[in-house]
Amino acid sequence: MKLRNDLILRHVGDDHIIVDPGQDMVDMSKVFNLNETAAWLWEELSDQEFDQVTIKNLLLERYEVTDSQANKDADYLLQYFVDQGLTE
Amino acid sequence: MPDNIQKLLNTKICYYNIAGLILELEYPKDIKIDTILPNFKDFSTLNVENKKTTCSICLYDKEPATVQDLGKILSNVSIVWGDQFRFYENDLHYITTIDSGDNLIPWKMVSKKDFSESKVYINTKELYTSSVLSWLIMVAFAQTSLLHKTILIHASTVEYNKEGYAFLGKSGTGKSTHSRLWLETFVGSRLLNDDNPAVRIHADNSIYIYGTPWSGKTPCYINRGVPLRALVRLQQAPENKFHWKTGMEAFIQILPSCSSIRWNKKLFNSMSNTTEELVKNLKIGYLQCLPNQDAAILCYNQINNYK
Numbered sequence: 001m002k003l004r005n006d007l008i009l010r011h012v013g014d015d016h017i018i019v020d021p022g023q024d025m026v027d028m029s030k031v032f033n034l035n036e037t038a039a040w041l042w043e044e045l046s047d048q049e050f051d052q053v054t055i056k057n058l059l060l061e062r063y064e065v066t067d068s069q070a071n072k073d074a075d076y077l078l079q080y081f082v083d084q085g086l087t088e
Numbered sequence: 089m090p091d092n093i094q095k096l097l098n099t100k101i102c103y104y105n106i107a108g109l110i111l112e113l114e115y116p117k118d119i120k121i122d123t124i125l126p127n128f129k130d131f132s133t134l135n136v137e138n139k140k141t142t143c144s145i146c147l148y149d150k151e152p153a154t155v156q157d158l159g160k161i162l163s164n165v166s167i168v169w170g171d172q173f174r175f176y177e178n179d180l181h182y183i184t185t186i187d188s189g190d191n192l193i194p195w196k197m198v199s200k201k202d203f204s205e206s207k208v209y210i211n212t213k214e215l216y217t218s219s220v221l222s223w224l225i226m227v228a229f230a231q232t233s234l235l236h237k238t239i240l241i242h243a244s245t246v247e248y249n250k251e252g253y254a255f256l257g258k259s260g261t262g263k264s265t266h267s268r269l270w271l272e273t274f275v276g277s278r279l280l281n282d283d284n285p286a287v288r289i290h291a292d293n294s295i296y297i298y299g300t301p302w303s304g305k306t307p308c309y310i311n312r313g314v315p316l317r318a319l320v321r322l323q324q325a326p327e328n329k330f331h332w333k334t335g336m337e338a339f340i341q342i343l344p345s346c347s348s349i350r351w352n353k354k355l356f357n358s359m360s361n362t363t364e365e366l367v368k369n370l371k372i373g374y375l376q377c378l379p380n381q382d383a384a385i386l387c388y389n390q391i392n393n394y395k
Binding site: 006008010012013014015017019021022023025026027029031033 | 163164335338356357364367368
């Protein structure tokens with residue numbers, strides 16, 4: 001899958017945010033607040049195909065975590081991006 | 089006679105300077121434009137410097153014979169016009185229509201995707217009796233000015249000591265009331281705009297707020313810009329309390345008050361970029377308040393003791 005390329009990660013103060021302007025008749029625009037790790041991943045993953053393994057490997061490279069922890073975190077982050085409609 | 093010469097003979101062009109951006113308006117010469125747009129008078133300019141036009145609007149008193157495909161409907165919800173309003177998108181244009189009162193020909197504005205150029209087909213019967221034209225021009229100007237780091241913001245604005253203070257809030261929150269309390273409390277303060285001022289970030293990064301020809305129900309159409317001191321979102325409350333907002337919270341104080349259509353990525357992102365800069369360089373406050381002078385004093389003191 002890929003991250004939606006129409007969305008921009010913005011850094012305002014200490015926050016990393018993504019604004020998704022709703023496209024329906026009724027304004028359902030959303031602002032997402034990403035934590036440090038999710039924001040870093042967003043930048044690493046943009047413009048490329050990825051899956052859970054991509055995320056897991058990125059986490060293992062950057063953080064001192066066990067394989068099973070990275071696996072769990074990758075599951076969570078992937079689910080978050082998908083659930084919030086940030087992937088295409 | 090060639091068509092373009094014919095057109096020149098039958099039309100007039102005037103220019104307005106709004107927030108330092110040039111609006112060009114071309115119209116059939118028998119139309120009394122100052123009568124239709126009295127709120128634009130203070131903004132009239134000769135454009136002697138030959139500044140580049142940001143937004144050009146051309147008025148037509150009849151539609152072309154070939155009926156244009158309106159395309160997909162994006163919205164039929166408008167606070168101002170209720171169910172008279174429609175907003176469409178086709179391959180090349182955004183089309184805004186307002187049903188006329190007589191149920192005959194609707195007003196129609198056909199705009200390029202960046203709203204830099206629009207054609208407005210007027211309803212001649214309502215031309216002198218409705219505010220549709222002024223509103224359509226606002227729609228076009230609000231969108232295309234986003235590409236020039238300028239946002240038309242839904243706010244009431246007071247000028248005091250040559251600086252601007254803008255109060256945001258949902259309709260009915262008491263933005264105008266809060267401004268009035270400032271005018272009553274601080275000698276020398278005055279209303280700059282009561283509904284739709286323009287916030288602009290200049291090339292030197294200075295942030296200014298400007299009066300515009302659009303001011304809601306209050307006729308306050310002042311062609312003047314002052315440095316913007318702070319943006320404060322208001323919320324009615326049983327007691328007066330002031331908070332500063334930073335980061336995402338500051339961003340979402342401003343976002344809902346900005347006039348940007350959501351369907352155009354370029355315009356929306358441009359608006360968000362400007363908002364991001366505002367959050368970085370401007371004081372953003374949140375005032376829970378009563379409609380009393382203490383609220384105005386608290387707000388002023390917080391902003392001016394800010395460290």
